Amino acid sequence: MKAFFIEDVRKTSVKEIPVPVPEADEVLIKVMAVGVCGTDAHLYLGDYENPYPVIPGHEYAGIVEAVGERVKNFKPGQRVAADPNIYCESCDNCKQNRQNYCLDYKGLGNQVPGAFQQYMKIPERCVYDIGDLDFTTASMIEPLACVLHGHDRARPNFADRVLILGSGAIGLMHLQVCKNDGAQMVAVAVLL
Secondary structure, eight states: OEEEEEEETTEEEEEEOOOOOOOTTEEEEEEEEEEOOHHHHHHHHTOSOOOSSBOOOOEEEEEEEEEOTTOOSOOTTOEEEEOSEEOOSOSHHHHTTOGGGOTTOEEBTTTBOOSSBSEEEEEGGGEEEOTTOOHHHHTTHHHHHHHHHHHHHHOOOTTOEEEEEOOSHHHHHHHHHHHHTTOSEEEEEOOO
16 A cells, blocks of 8 residues: 655655554554645654654545454445544543543654555554545545634634634635624734
């Protein structure tokens, strides 16, 4: 299969690699759509300390190709998307439902191979059925989740005036959410 690699800062390649084999608790997904996130650009530019080479990509959707022997909720042919945050679920923080402080956190597309490959594997606990949702739309679930989290933290009220810094995909999604929630005026500043 083909995979896109960031080999080092500002250096990329496309290589043939073996199709991954899912472990007992993993799902193998045929990637059908993947988004390019600002994080991927930062990895390319070397803005993050990260081990290279890396297969980027964490906003994606696809079709279940195979499942490990302990996978219960998914079967080949199912349409899915996945949470790119892989928590251990066994450290003290995970056991207290504070996964954002996981001691063995792994991020898809930087610490583990991401979705810029034809097939990828991920733990079943990270996978979600998307039903009939088209793959491109489903690949936007993760960035929209980030926007909704930011919206919840900022808590704009009905008829508020809102300023959004940046007019990229995330900024434009914030604009849509603010307007949908009844903001009186939303200004978007283009950052150069």
